Amino acid sequence: MLELTQGEARRIAVRAQQLDGSARDVLETIRRLGFLQLDPTSRVARSHLLVLWSRLGSWDLAELDRLLWDARTLFEWQAFIYPIEDLPFYQARMRRYARGESAQAQKIRQWLNLNAPFRRYVLRELRRRGPLLSRDLENRSIELWESSGWTGGRSASQMLELLNARGEVAVVGRQGGQRLWDLAGRWYPRTETVSAREAERQIAERRVRSLGIVRRGPGVAVRVRDVPGTWVAHPDLLERADDPVPARTTLLSPFDRLIHDRDRAEELFGFRYRMEIYVPKAKREYGYFVLPVLHGDRLVGRIDPEYDRRARIFRVHGVFAEPRGDLSGLGEALERLAAFLGAESVEVPPG
Numbered sequence: 591m592l593e594l595t596q597g598e599a600r601r602i603a604v605r606a607q608q609l610d611g612s613a614r615d616v617l618e619t620i621r622r623l624g625f626l627q628l629d630p631t632s633r634v635a636r637s638h639l640l641v642l643w644s645r646l647g648s649w650d651l652a653e654l655d656r657l658l659w660d661a662r663t664l665f666e667w668q669a670f671i672y673p674i675e676d677l678p679f680y681q682a683r684m685r686r687y688a689r690g691e692s693a694q695a696q697k698i699r700q701w702l703n704l705n706a707p708f709r710r711y712v713l714r715e716l717r718r719r720g721p722l723l724s725r726d727l728e729n730r731s732i733e734l735w736e737s738s739g740w741t742g743g744r745s746a747s748q749m750l751e752l753l754n755a756r757g758e759v760a761v762v763g764r765q766g767g768q769r770l771w772d773l774a775g776r777w778y779p780r781t782e783t784v785s786a787r788e789a790e791r792q793i794a795e796r797r798v799r800s801l802g803i804v805r806r807g808p809g810v811a812v813r814v815r816d817v818p819g820t821w822v823a824h825p826d827l828l829e830r831a832d833d834p835v836p837a838r839t840t841l842l843s844p845f846d847r848l849i850h851d852r853d854r855a856e857e858l859f860g861f862r863y864r865m866e867i868y869v870p871k872a873k874r875e876y877g878y879f880v881l882p883v884l885h886g887d888r889l890v891g892r893i894d895p896e897y898d899r900r901a902r903i904f905r906v907h908g909v910f911a912e913p914r915g916d917l918s919g920l921g922e923a924l925e926r927l928a929a930f931l932g933a934e935s936v937e938v939p940p941g
Contacts, residue, residue, distance in 0.1 A: 591820070592812045598831035599803050599814045599821070599858050600887040606802025606827050607848050609884060610835045613645035616653045617663055617673075624800040626671040627845050631867065633879040634897050635931060638671065640843035644884075648930045659763045665778065666761040666769075667754065676796070678781040682789035684757030698752060705731050705749070712749050713758065713773065720772040721762045724750055801847060802827045805854070817857050834886075839919030841881040841893065841927060849882055849889070861889035861912065877908055883920060890915030893924075897931050904933035 594602075604610055613619045619642060620626055626638040634640065642649055654671075657664045663674050672680060688698040702709060708730045715727055724747045731745035750771050753759040760777040763770035784792070791808070798807040802824055803814075809822040823831075842849060844865050849855040856862050863882060866874040877894025884890070894908040906924065911917050921938075928936045 594814050601835050602802040602827045604835050604887045608645045611838050621673045624796045628669045634895050637843040637845040644840045678784040679789040679792045682784050682786050687755045704733050716773050721770040723768050798824050837886045839885045839923045859889045885916050891917050902934040904928035904936045906938045
């Protein structure tokens with residue numbers, strides 16, 4: 591079995607995620623990554639905007655809206671943005687949504703069955719008046735949706751979420767940050783029907799291509815020196831494992847796929863990262879919305895930033911270097927991110 595050094599494994603991972611400076615445009619970057627994860631946290635900027643900035647530098651925010659709502663080369667589903675050519679694979683998942691005997695699947699089916707007239711009303715209104723916001727629909731539920739989350743008691747929103755998950759309605763735009771909904775058949779293009787097995791095979795292949803090296807999936811089995819167990823690497827990226835990655839410094843969203851698997855980040859990069867958003871302030875080790883610092887193929891530190899939109903100041907509350915971490919390019923990276931955000935100044939703690 592082929593053995594890689596940790597440096598070679600890191601270079602495969604960084605290059606797969608286009609964090610080597612090779613990214614050129616929004617659409618191709620998302621195609622390469624496979625998807626963008628949406629998250630409402632915006633202490634600095636929304637995560638998906640940061641993910642693209644980490645790779646592209648400053649980019650036109652209007653381009654993402656154009657690709658989603660005008661060109662329709664991307665689509666939004668369940669808080670993720672995907673390339674439209676992958677729609678058949680996710681439609682296979684839509685068809686299987688809430689099947690099985692798990693408690694959650696049974697709860698969803700029971701609620702939809704009990705509220706069948708409400709479902710028909712929502713689909714009828716969308717057909718007649720769509721696109722609509724959730725607030726444009728009356729709550730005609732027979733039984734409210736019970737949840738401890740944000741959808742608790744918000745039955746119209748929850749009905750739309752579930753119908754979206756099942757592929758019956760689609761997100762077709764945004765109005766004041768709120769999602770616009772319409773019938774999926776009016777929004778999604780016609781596609782071939784793909785079996786569940788084939789869809790999962792295609793999704794798994796895209797995952798390995800986008801991450802470069804993973805614990806399980808289709809690809810070439812390898813070992814990483816001084817890391818227990820076996821890995822799988824994408825063959826195309828394996829060929830370039832010896833090629834150095836440019837010494838480029840950038841900052842990563844907490845949801846960036848390079849570090850999303852915390853165990854993988856620790857095994858390959860020696861970087862222990864945990865989100866502290868939900869940790870009480872007094873117990874946080876680094877900060878609320880900490881951004882890892884990537885330099886070349888190494889995670890060299892992290893910062894605790896906040897963008898004050900009213901004052902247009904990009905504040906860094908703390909800078910934390912890893913042992914032997916090279917932070918020489920951090921200042922320039924902060925200036926680039928501040929410019930992208932529209933900040934007029936950057937405040938960094940002394941030292």
